[in-house]
Amino acid sequence: MKTVLITGGTGFIGSHLCDFLLDKDYRVICMDNLITGSEDNIAHIMQNKNFTFIRHDVTNYIDIKGRLDYILHFASPASPIDYLELPIQTLKVGSLGTHNALGLAKEKKARFLLASTSEVYGDPLVNPQPETYWGNVNPIGPRGVYDEAKRFAESMTMAYQRFHKVSTRIVRIFNTYGSRMRINDGRVVPAFINQALRNKALTVFGKGTQTRSFCYISDLVWGIYRLLLSDVNTPVNIGNPTEMTILDFAKQIIQITGSKSKIIFKPLPVNDPKMRRPDISRAKRELNWESVVDIQQGLRNTIKYFIGCI
Numbered sequence: 038m039k040t041v042l043i044t045g046g047t048g049f050i051g052s053h054l055c056d057f058l059l060d061k062d063y064r065v066i067c068m069d070n071l072i073t074g075s076e077d078n079i080a081h082i083m084q085n086k087n088f089t090f091i092r093h094d095v096t097n098y099i100d101i102k103g104r105l106d107y108i109l110h111f112a113s114p115a116s117p118i119d120y121l122e123l124p125i126q127t128l129k130v131g132s133l134g135t136h137n138a139l140g141l142a143k144e145k146k147a148r149f150l151l152a153s154t155s156e157v158y159g160d161p162l163v164n165p166q167p168e169t170y171w172g173n174v175n176p177i178g179p180r181g182v183y184d185e186a187k188r189f190a191e192s193m194t195m196a197y198q199r200f201h202k203v204s205t206r207i208v209r210i211f212n213t214y215g216s217r218m219r220i221n222d223g224r225v226v227p228a229f230i231n232q233a234l235r236n237k238a239l240t241v242f243g244k245g246t247q248t249r250s251f252c253y254i255s256d257l258v259w260g261i262y263r264l265l266l267s268d269v270n271t272p273v274n275i276g277n278p279t280e281m282t283i284l285d286f287a288k289q290i291i292q293i294t295g296s297k298s299k300i301i302f303k304p305l306p307v308n309d310p311k312m313r314r315p316d317i318s319r320a321k322r323e324l325n326w327e328s329v330v331d332i333q334q335g336l337r338n339t340i341k342y343f344i345g346c347i
C-alpha cells in the first residue's frame with residue numbers, strides 16, 4: 038500500500054483527491070490548517086482506517102513519521118477574495134510551505150506534485166495558453182500575491198528536481214468547479230449559483246466580456262492522477278478548453294436553475310484576466326487525458342450540491 042500526503046487536503050480539490058486516492062487503496066494523510074478548508078469536507082472519511090487528518094500549517098516545519106511515497110502540495114488560499122484577504126499567508130504557503138513540502142519529499146524520497154495554476158499566465162496575451170507561454174503577471178497588483186507565490190513554487194519545484202533530483206510533477210489547474218466549493222468564496226461558480234437559487238441579481242463584473250473555461254472536478258482529479266503516475270516532469274495544463282464569456286455563463290446559470298434573477302454589472306476587479314483557456318495538447322499527448330464532463334451535466338451536479346448547503 039502506498040502512502041500519500043495531501044497538503045490542503047480539507048479544501049475543495051484536496052478533499053476530492055483524498056476520496057479518489059482512498060478509493061484507489063492508498064493510505065492518505067491529509068494536512069490542513071483549516072484557514073480556508075473545512076473539516077466538513079472530510080467528515081465522511083474520518084473513520085476510514087487508511088485516513089489520517091493532521092491539523093498543521095505547512096509554512097512551519099513538517100514532521101511525518103514513517104514512509105511517504107507521494108506528496109501532493111495543494112495547500113493555499115485559491116479564490117481571488119481569499120488571497121486578497123490573506124495576502125501574506127498566500128505568499129508564505131507558496132514559498133515557505135512549498136519549500137517545507139519539497140524538503141520532506143527529498144527526505145522521504147517521495148514524488149512531489151505541485152498544484153500550480155493558470156494564474157501563472159497572469160492576464161495572458163496569447164489564447165489559448167500553452168505551457169510554453171511565460172505569462173503576463175503584474176507582481177505588485179492585488180492578485181500578484183497568488184500569481185507570484187505559485188510562480189515561485191514552480192521555480193522551487195524545478196530547482197529541487199534539478200539540484201536535489203527529487204521526482205516532481207507540476208499541474209497548472211484552470212478554473213475548476215464542483216461540490217465542496219465554499220458558497221461564499223467569491224468565485225464565479227458558487228457566486229452565480231447562490232444568487233440564482235435565491236432569485237437575487239447575478240453580479241457580472243465589468244461588461245462580462247472576459248472569458249473563462251470551466252472544468253468539472255472529476256475530470257481534474259483524473260488528470261492529476263494521470264500526471265502523478267506519468268513521467269512528465271515539466272508543467273502540464275489541466276482544464277476544460279470550452280471557453281465562454283462570463284456574461285454567457287451568467288445566462289446559462291439562470292437558464293439551468295430556472296431562476297427569475299436579473300443580471301447586474303459591477304466593477305471589474307484589478308488585473309482580472311481578459312481571457313483564459315487551456316491549451317491541453319500536452320495533456321492529451323503525454324497523459325492521454327482530456328476533459329469529458331459536459332458543462333450542463335457538471336453544473337447540474339454542482340447546483341444539486343449547493344441546494345443542499347442553502
Ligand code: UDP
Binds near residue numbers: 116225
Ligand atoms: N466574476 C463575476 N462575478 C462574480 C464573481 C466573479 O463576474 O460575482 C468574474 C470575475 O471577474 C472573473 C470571472 O468571473 O472574470 C472568474 O472569476 P473567479 O473569481 O471565479 O476566478 P478567476 O478566474 O478570476 O481566478
